[in-house]
Amino acid sequence: MPRSTQGLMDDIQLVDLVGQYRAIQKEILSALEAVLDSGQFIRGPVVEAFEQELAAFLGCRFALGVGNGTDALQLAYMALGLQAGDEVIVPAFTFVATAEAAALLGIRPVFADIDPYTFTLDPASVEARITPKTRALVPVHLFGQAADLAPLLELAQRHHLRVIEDNAQAIGACYQNQKTGTFGDMGCLSFFPSKNLGAYGDGGAVVTHDPELHHRVFMLANHGARRKYYHECIGINSRLDALQAAILRVKLRHLEAYTRARQAAADRYDALLADCPGLTLPYRAPERTHVFHQYTIRIHPEVPGGRDGLQRYLQAQGIPTAVYYPVPLHQLPAFSSWGPYDSLPQAEKAAREVLSLPMHTELTAAQQMRIAEAIRTYLETALRTGQPPVA
Incomplete structure (x- = not known):
């Protein structure tokens, strides 16, 4: 038998997803029922509405829902044209996906040290690791706090590097009054259930101000096709489903x-x-x-x-x-x-x-x-x- 409600209330949880769900249960069930009644489970108007609302919340032009946060990173690397043998600089202290997504494509992750106070990329350590093979910097906004973006963006500009922000843990955080994830060429989000904006399954997004990058991510996430059966390049299959988008639309209103x-x-x-x-x-x-x-x-x-x-x-x-x-x-x-x-x-x-x-x-x-x-x-x-x- 399940424990009583009182027992659950007395327990200390590392993350309490059940309690959060119960507070918005009616909204969630109504949103799910609408999707089930529509029969549109892949892409469709609910996903598009969430993407528009997410972009508006962050203050960027485009957001594309994808399968998970790791896919978001991989798609960002692919959309920027990074190739096997290229190097990207990532923090050594973060979740594995930031580097793993690069390594899967044959891109060498070069690990830099962190600031001891914020746990985010140390710009001095980054600068020392830039080589002729470096193509991008990947600051991670760890534990909910922004990386020190100004010096990192200056380094990127000076060395003609791309910037991909790993914003999986910091949706809604700001750096100099601007939302994280919107400073670089692209920002990557995760909607893993325990995240501040969490789905009830896997989910992620790639955000950008650049229309061409947005269209390229859309194509790459859709088997390399901008329209069905016309495949322009080798891509992957990574989509945010409509049920998760419906949940995220509700939770975004509460974020x-x-x-x-x-x-x-x-x-x-x-x-x-x-x-x-x-x-x-x-x-x-x-x-x-x-x-x-x-x-x-x-x-x-x-x-x-x-x-x-x-x-x-x-x-x-x-x-x-x-x-x-x-x-x-x-x-x-x-x-x-x-x-x-x-x-x-x-x-x-x-x-x-x-x-x-x-x-x-x-x-x-x-x-x-x-x-x-x-x-x-x-x-x-x-x-x-x-x-x-x-x-």
Whole structure:
């Protein structure tokens, strides 16, 4: 038998998709019923309406729904004409898809280090890795905060490079009052269910201001054809289906409220953990808004038991956490044949220290107080006694 509603309310979830769904259940079911009644499940007016609404929300000219965020990246690389043997510079500390999508096309991912405060691309590290083979820079707006785009865009202009923004974790974030994903040649989005704007399955989008790039992505995502059966190039099959688009249209109307809820939860964490020893709270860079896809703290190396000890302790207390990401990309076996790679100390340090706390739109102040008290107990005890406490 399923647990009671009260039991679900008492539990602390890393991401509470059920609670979010229940709050908008009638809207979701009505939108799905309309699609089912229409019989149009691939492309069609619902997908087109979502694309238009997404482009308007972001402030860009075009948005194209695709199968998932990884496809969005691969299609962006393809649309820009990158070839096997070309190089793209990506952060070493991010989800694998940013580099994987390039490597699948024979494009060499060149890993750069990160800024220790924002976890995003360090422009100085990027500049040191530009070679005659470099074709593009791929800043990732990690955990909901914008990368430092101004110096990266200046580097791209000076070296005649393309810019693809991986905006999978930061929809709605701003850099200098402009939405992320709209600065470069193309922006890539993921609608994985746990994202700030999440579908109930896979989904993604490619956004751009350039009509030719938009048309080329459309063609590439449709087996290389702009019209049926007339294939101009080798493409792939990657489409956002109408059921997911209907869900996303509903949730897009709530996205700004979701963002405010996440930011309010982050403010509460900040207040509850402000003077807690042995940790560093998320940094909020000036001229940027943070939409807190994750609330990621750093556990200092002098804490007995370290990050992993705290994670085990919280798990024993019924508090889920996650490590995004335990191995930087340049140290993964999947990319060993593309190396050797230099040591990237900030990415490697972050991988040892980061811990993401529960963060979602349904998180309550009482739950956060419980989480903060458990963190404080562990850190204060470990630092006072020199031993990690037993749960």
